[in-house]
Amino acid sequence: MPDFGTADIHNVLLAGSRSSGKTTLAEALLFHAGEIKRQGTVDAGTAASDFEKEEQAHHYSVYSTLLHATHQGKRINILDLPGAPDFIGQAIACLPAAETMLLVMDPERGIDSMSRVLVKLAHDLDLPVAIVVSHIGEGVARLGPFLSELKEAFGRGCLPINLPADNGAGVIDCLLNGEGDSDVGPVPSFHTELLDQRAKSQTTKPFTSRSSARWIRRT
Ligand SMILES: Nc1nc2c(ncn2[C@@H]2O[C@H](COP(=O)(O)OP(=O)(O)O)[C@@H](O)[C@H]2O)c(=O)[nH]1
Ligand SMILES: [Mg+2]
DSSP, rough: OOOOOOEEEEEEEESSOOOOOHHHHHHHHHHTTHHHHHSOOOTTOOSSSSOSSHHHHSSOOSSSSEEEETTTTTEEEEOOOOOOOOHHHHHHGGGGGOEEEEEEEOOOOSSHHOOOOOOOHHHHOOOOOOEEOGGGOSSSHHHHHHHHHHHHHOOTTTSSSEEEETTEEEEOOOOTTTOOEEETTEEEHHHHHHHHHHHHHHHHSSSOOOHHHHHHHHO
């Protein structure tokens, strides 16, 4: 195993309501990082994270699972949390160990109560939250209204960094790129909004992940 210093180790939570797509995302991350040779599925009971018999039989996560991948010289520890309210204790126990929460959300469900609870728990621990929108392949029509709902629920600083393009087949990084058309509108307006937000946060406090996340939540 490569020798990682503590600065190269990142603990990331995959949180969200049940069936939002956390375990499927974890499987895709492991596959693309080359940690597993075959991408399994929750429905077939072959996802690396849902390895307990109970989980494979019910097709959903019951326990928090620690997975890991190496990416660009960093060791990423991925904690795949259960999303069912019955198992929220398993999820809460992992929060203090992580530095970032990836909140996985299915736009068809809108802003569900579990997502709100998780954001509140992260807020109380001063834990930055990034939202990963799943189920994009099912149609991009819902995305525009969903972005507005996210801003309404979590603050106007909740801005996209990646946008779907070509009807969900492509991805545009709208932080580094200011040109082109996405499925939710022209990229330049999203890019400018992000730069404006970054400029504002730099004038208020250093642009570290924790301080910028605090700023995002307060706007
Ligand atoms: N179409 C589609 N199905 C998905 C996506 N993510 C997850 N699923 C399906 O949704 C169901 C629940 O996914 P799972 O990863 O177990 O959700 P979790 O409870 O958040 O871990 C499974 O049947 C997955 O195959 C997605 O992005 N698109
Ligand atoms: Mg799961």
